[in-house]
Amino acid sequence: xxxxxxDPVGQRFGKLIVQELGPPENNRxxxxxxxxxxxxxxxxxxxxxxxxxxxGCWRRDKLRTHGEGGNRTPQGRKPTREYSSWARMWQRCxxxxxxxxxxxxxxxxxxxQRWRRYENFLTDMGRxxxxxxxxxxxxxxxxxxxxxxxxTTTQQxxxxxxxxxxxxxxxxLPITEWARxxxxxxxxxxxxxxxxxxxEKALSTMRYNRGKRLRCKSTR
Numbered sequence: 295x296x297x298x299x300x301d302p303v304g305q306r307f308g309k310l311i312v313q314e315l316g317p318p319e320n321n322r323x324x325x326x327x328x329x330x331x332x333x334x335x336x337x338x339x340x341x342x343x344x345x346x347x348x349x350g351c352w353r354r355d356k357l358r359t360h361g362e363g364g365n366r367t368p369q370g371r372k373p374t375r376e377y378s379s380w381a382r383m384w385q386r387c388x389x390x391x392x393x394x395x396x397x398x399x400x401x402x403x404x405x406x407q408r409w410r411r412y413e414n415f416l417t418d419m420g421r422x423x424x425x426x427x428x429x430x431x432x433x434x435x436x437x438x439x440x441x442x443x444x445x446t447t448t449q450q451x452x453x454x455x456x457x458x459x460x461x462x463x464x465x466x467l468p469i470t471e472w473a474r475x476x477x478x479x480x481x482x483x484x485x486x487x488x489x490x491x492x493x494e495k496a497l498s499t500m501r502y503n504r505g506k507r508l509r510c511k512s513t514r
Contacts, residue, residue: 302338308347308388309410310336329410344391362412379428380415383437406438419444462493472497 302312302324309329316323316335324338328349340346362377373381386398387405397403409415418439419428429445430437459468467475473483476497486496 302342306388307341307344307390308384309352310341310346310348312341329407342390344389347388375422376416376419377412379422380409380412383409383428387437402436404436406436408439409437460487460493460497462497 301315303314305312307326310326313325313327313333315338316325322338323335324341325333325335326341326349327333328351330349330351332349332351334349336346362374384405385392386394387403388399389395390399392399409418419442422428422444426444426446428437429443430441431443432441435441459466460472462472469483469487470480472478473480476483483496487493
């Protein structure tokens with residue numbers, strides 16, 4: 295049997311790090327070390343497909359989360375909001391098959407060592423208030439107690455990488471918020487900024503119609 299062209303040694307898949315490949319006659323197997331410390335042989339194709347992401351401790355942790363893991367509880371109730379946030383965070387950062395992996399794990403966003411246990415995540419973040427969800431302060435850094443908070447939908451929209459921020463008179467806000475404050479359309483404000491208007495002129499409520507000034511009101 296031919297050796298695999300792809301060398302996964304040293305790569306991380308969920309909680310597993312590949313240590314070595316199997317023998318030539320069985321190169322579907324790889325020897326892995328789990329974050330919990332356990333080592334074992336697993337099927338390479340299963341971890342590449344995202345079907346095996348731990349030695350089994352992940353499932354055991356779900357069973358030990360005081361009923362918060364959802365349908366594995368005797369009552370069969372849904373996962374708690376906090377547990378769902380933690381699980382989705384892990385999937386985005388570690389599962390290459392997750393639809394949002396490219397924007398998270400694929401660009402180097404990681405979960406801190408402490409939060410590999412749900413209990414620690416819950417202790418640090420506390421219960422999620424109604425209508426809030428998990429958000430990072432700095433989108434270029436990973437998930438950790440110092441970089442995460444429970445955010446509103448508006449705060450999350452502000453923090454998106456695609457939401458351009460503008461600093462004016464010491465205040466840094468996304469252009470979506472500047473547009474809301476000024477009563478301008480987002481496309482109109484984007485047009486002004488992209489055309490190179492001075493910020494003092496762009497961030498005013500001055501409106502135009504066919505080249506004629508309609509209204510001018512300072513933001514001050």
